[in-house]
Amino acid sequence: MKNILSVTALTATLFAAPIASFADGHSAANPMVGGAEMFPTMNIVENAVNSADHTTLVAAVQAAGLVDTLAGDGPFTVFAPVNDAFAALPDGTVETLLQPENKDQLVKILTCHVVGAEVMSDALMGMINDDGGVHDVPTLGGCVLKASYADGVMSLTDENGNVATVTIADVKQSNGVIHVIDAVMLPAM
Secondary structure, three states: OOHHHHHHHHHHHOOOOOOOOOOOOOOOOEEEEOOOEEOOOOOOOHHHHOOOHHHHHHHHHHHHOOOHHHHHOOEEEEEEEEEHHOOOOOHHHHHHHHHHHHHHHHHHHHHHEEEEOOOOHHHHHHHHHOOOEEEEEOOOOOOOEEEEOOOOOOEEEEEOOOOEEEEEEEEEEEEEEEEEEEOOOOOOO
């Protein structure tokens, strides 16, 4: 856990960038996620437990012992895979990862979805543009995701070539922001 949190300061410095415009209809109101209102006064964990689309993610965060971390001060950016993203993994993967003996691997996978800074979509768009169309996003799990934007869609690519689309951006939290994604990002195998 200390290694995860020690990367926070370094990662935060990597996300200072100019702001550019993002998607159509970007509004100040926090979006609904999984049928639940997301409150910017609540932390990442408090909001995530209310989303019907994130029950698998919440169970995994609990099994990994990351609740206190993600409920902490942050700031954090969480790329939050929906239940269908976990269901798309090979049969038995989620069940295996949730077993106590696989906790280290689960922590690694989950922290590959977390950045130690608050990164709103417009800032990420600025970084993508500044880097010629693809921006490296270092995560607290040591993974580097590749962020890109094409045809009105922001995507992340993990170290194995798996691609996730950001389906809901900029869900503000008291300790950061959540971007909902449609695939699980995995560390290099």
